[in-house]
Amino acid sequence: MRFTTYLNNIEINPDLDDKLFDEVQRAMRPAAIRQTNETFKSFRTDTLAAWEQKMYTNFKKPNSLISRLDSTYGHILASLFSNLFEIGPIELQPGDFLNGNSIEGPRLGMGLQNNQSLKPRFRLYGSAGYGLRDARWKYKVLGSWxxxxxxxxxxSAYVQNSITQPGTTEFLGPNFLIEPETSLPFSTSKDSLPIQADYFRKYGVSLHFKPFAWSWFRIAVNREQRTPNYAYTYEGRNAFEITELVLDWSFAFKENLYRTGRMESIVNRFFPIINVQVSKGLPTLGSEFDYWRIAVQIYYQIRTKRMGFSNIKVVSGFINGDLPYPYLFGSLGSSGLVNVAGLNSSGFPLATFRTLPTNDFIADRYAALYFSHDFSQTLFRFRSKYTQPRLLLYNNVLAGALRQSEKHQFSWEFRTNQLHAEAGLEIRDLLRIPIKGVFIGTGVGVAYQYLPSPKSDWQYNAQAYWLGISLSR
Known part of the structure; x- marks a missing residue:
């Protein structure tokens, strides 16, 4: 075996453009896989041997449906999953064209921003959409220097008018070019409780800064008006207004960001990964509530030789002061039967309770433990690239409490015994399709609730579900 490298037109100590460098450890531009023969000939100082020409011909032989999909529609699918179409100096985000959930139904709209691949010193983003079911406009405008x-x-400065789930916490995530947007599900895993949502209008300013390696901070001042779309009142009111100061801290030791075209993925080889969010209500700036709200999550991973790896996540929250239901801790149950996840995401696996209805848990102080073990491909390894089943076992436990519940008037029953535990298994990558260097995969799972005491009807305690569509490398 012989390897030969030819280097021509060497330039010593060239002037480097600092725009070439950002936090990405490895990047492949979209055009990297669409080179012409003339391009390769300019780098090839010798002709190909007959066996080399045959190898190239066989490798690119379009004799299968997958090959035709890859060559014809691969770039379109890659743009959809990366949520980006580049048109000169403008980037369109397909996720804003057609969205939807149980409240809005289909949401038609458009979102665009200036081309961030040119690495400008600013970002201007705007989107607008109209929900066909609730007949309401939503919009977002953001400017960053x-x-x-x-x-x-x-x-950054921003204004947003949209819809969100109550009881959620949005931690500071990785520094993606396209920030992933949270969305409401189309349906819950249990039919006993409908999906809930709050309409909100928020505007504010934020400062992101990175004083040292592996840590990222955000300080923001937000003013928000929020109105639940469900029957709920807090001390006789059903609309709320807050002004708050928020401090976010994200710590991820030696976190690596990879980019394929415009699809970005995070690779973490070192742990723990820590997120902390502290919020303070500001009555002097018009907030109706004076409070401290603290939320923490810690993610750790243990790798076992020839047995895969275990994921451990601890999440906790505490509120000092009075807040209405939309700002408490909740929405920890399953977020629906349909899920589409691209590479531009950093969610912890199984950070949800599959047997818990979405709004069945309400607390102003809580703690949750998520544990899973992914056997990866240590148990099954098939020759086919279209199926590589990965078995994953998990166990999740949740506990919490709500003080002064008499101030809240709920139109539904929630658990007074705030203790929930479940175990389950998932089979991932049961079917996967390779397209443009990544895999589109799906699988199935089942969960069983063992706390509180299971009901006699085992079907009520069990939940089977589809894993949706996800991208992986």
Whole structure:
């Protein structure tokens, strides 16, 4: 076996453009896989041997449906999953064209921003959409000035009018070019409780900064008006207004960001990964509530030789002061039967309770433990690239409490015994299709609730579900 490398037109100590460097450890531009023969000939100083020409011909032989999909529609699918179409200086986000959930039904709209692949010192983003079921417009406008080229240090101003789930916490995530948006599900895993949502209008300013390696901070001042779309009142009111100061901290030791075209993925080889969020109500700036709200999550991973790896996540929250239901802790149950996840996401696996209805848990102090073991491909390894089943076992436990519940008037029953535990298994990558260097995969799972005491009807305690569509490398 012989390897030969030819280097021509060497330039020593060239002037480097600092726009070439950001936090990405490895990047492959969209055009990297669409080179012409003339391009390769310019780098090839010798002709191909007959056996080499045959190898290239066989490798690219379009004799299967997958090959035709890859060559014809691969770039379209890659743009859809990365949520980005580049049109000159403008980037369109397909996720804003057609969205939807149980409240809005289909949401038709458009979202665009200036081309971030050109690495400008600013970002201008705007989107608008109309829900066909609730007959309401939603919009978001954001402007950011990138103090440094890597976008870790930036000053932003924003205004948003949209819909969200009550009781959620949005931690500071990785520094993606396209920030993933949270969305409401189309249906719950149990029919006993409908999906709930709050309409909100928020505006504010934020400062992101990175004073040292592996840590990222955000300070924000937000003013928000929120109105539940469900029957609920807090001390006789059903609309709320807050002004708050928020501090977010994200710590991920030696976190790596990879980019394929415009699809970005995070690779973490070192743990723990820590997120902390502290919020303070500001009555002096018009907030109706004076409070402290603290939320923490810690993610750790243990790798076992020839047995896969275990994921451990601990999440906790505490509120000092009075807050209405939309700002408490909840929505920890299953987020629906349909899920589409691209590479531009950093969610912890199984950070949800499959046997718990979405709004069945309400607390102003809580703690949850998520544990799962992924056997990866240690148990099954098939020769086919279209199926590589991965068995994953998990066990989740949740406990919490709500003080001064008499101030809340709920139109539904929630658990007074705030203790829930379940176990289950998933089979991932049961079917997967390779397209443009990544895999589109899906699988199935089943969960069983063992706390509180299971009911006699075992079908009530069990939940089977589809894993949706996800991207992986």
């Amino acid at each position: 990138h103090i440094t080229k890597d976008r870790f240090n930036k000053l």
